[in-house]
């Protein structure tokens with residue numbers, strides 16, 4: 001028998017209570033994994049979306065809303081003149097309801113701009129020109145809208161024709177309704193408005209040079225903010241709010257887990273008071289009793305962490321299959337997040353054990369004889 | 372733990388194990404006087420029986436000897452060193468003494484062989500050796516066939532045997548027993564007592580045993596009688612063939 005056996009035996013002594021405590025802590029950890037995984041995934045897939053479009057810099061106005069604020073189309077010409085800018089593509093991106101789908105990305109792109117180039121046709125064709133009444137759908141968008149080639153698609157007041165279905169190489173692209181900017185501006189009557197400019201930097205520019213280019217763009221285009229692609233999302237207040245919410249909710253769940261473990265460990269100290277006094281009387285150092293309690297709570301945390309990671313991953317996988325959000329989640333469950341979650345759970349366990357352990361340190365061996 | 376002994380002149384047989392002078396213990400801020408100033412000297416190899424009515428302070432005295440509690444006043448030395456000044460009382464309890472309780476006090480979630488190993492965690496003994504020694508000790512108390520039994524599956528006498536094996540875990544030189552047969556029927560009492568006495572003889576331990584039983588007192592080398600927290604009689608028992 002070794003010390004770990006003693007620790008495990010302590011937990012197995014009340015299997016139901018240990019089990020319930022495990023459920024409590026693992027739900028907290030599952031919440032962390034699910035929420036943080038989803039919001040990370042959201043961020044990551046947005047960044048991949050930018051990369052597949054070959055975009056180095058995004059110029060936009062991420063304000064309070066989920067969609068960026070519009071600004072004058074003339075900004076693009078100002079930026080396009082900079083020698084470091086290889087190409088610029090104006091976009092009007094909106095999150096809106098399209099027919100039966102409540103939230104769709106509608107991405108209207110400057111006809112001929114480089115942001116069209118990454119779209120690979122799966123079926124059908126691309127629009128013939130910038131004014132044809134046609135849209136192409138990302139493959140997930142096509143599934144969600146239940147559209148085939150040739151079907152009509154109602155956008156605002158105009159009926160357009162689905163001419164192609166494309167693979168955009170990233171979740172955001174595949175979930176989008178894509179059309180020409182000129183056509184979209186005509187439909188909405190918003191002739192001079194855009195809200196995103198994708199910028200491709202001159203070949204061979206270092207990361208540092210790209211950052212400097214951002215500053216340069218910001219100097220000549222105060223209407224919007226230029227940011228390195230991928231980082232721009234973190235600057236959106238809406239996204240920051242979602243991110244803070246997911247961490248906040250996770251934190252709350254974790255605190256509930258802490259209280260659960262602390263309660264269990266306190267009960268265990270009360271229940272085993274006599275036994276702990278006996279151990280002291282037969283020569284155990286108080287520090288060994290403290291270690292026993294801390295190891296028990298750390299082990300509870302560790303097991304809760306493992307179970308939590310599993311529950312969190314499974315529940316997001318189930319969530320992903322729900323028709324309402326199918327294709328909209330691309331959770332990022334990397335090993336790092338899982339490791340952080342398990343470490344967090346162990347830390348939670350140890351912290352929860354501190355007070356009970358301190359209580360145990362006040363026991364005296366003489367109590368063993370008065371039983 | 373290093374216990375320096377200063378007994379250059381004394382031979383081993385008369386080596387002083389415990390020496391108490393004016394030993395007092397109060398509880399509840401001085402409202403209860405459990406020990407009112409006791410003096411004695413116990414030497415190596417003695418078998419001391421402590422007698423006296425309930426509440427006279429026998430358990431309290433044993434707690435002092437085992438460093439389970441600190442005296443309120445007076446001196447208590449173990450082999451020439453004050454127990455109050457022990458840097459590590461846990462180590463003293465683990466290595467120098469073995470304790471046997473009236474209520475056995477086995478840990479219910481551990482088997483016999485595991486219970487016996489508990490005190491060994493305070494030594495450097497590797498796990499395999501701990502198990503091996505625990506098995507040996509259980510065989511020594513005639514429980515070789517109950518190694519993996521939990522306390523709930525053992526009879527009272529068997530439980531006390533496990534507790535005795537546990538008290539010997541780290542090879543103590545002193546055995547402290549507080550009414551070890553108090554929870555047993557007369558037949559088991561007799562067997563347990565014989566076992567303790569035999570082990571004391573074989574391992575040359577000093578034994579301090581608290582009891583109500585005058586028959587046990589006859590087997591001791593010395594009896595100390597207490598009343599109201601004081602020693603009222605302290606006499607050697609004439610040694611017949613023990």
Ligand SMILES: Nc1ncnc2c1ncn2[C@@H]1O[C@H](COP(=O)(O)OP(=O)(O)O)[C@@H](O)[C@H]1O
Pocket residue numbers: 370398399403404405423424425426427428429430431432
């Ligand atoms: N922890 C304690 N708190 C208060 N009083 C105690 C405590 N332990 C023992 N006493 C009192 O001290 C006296 C001696 O007790 P004890 O040594 O247990 O006697 P014995 O073992 O001879 O029956 C008794 O009056 C008892 O009530």
Ligand SMILES: [Mg+2]
Pocket residue numbers: 429430431549
């Ligand atoms: Mg008593």
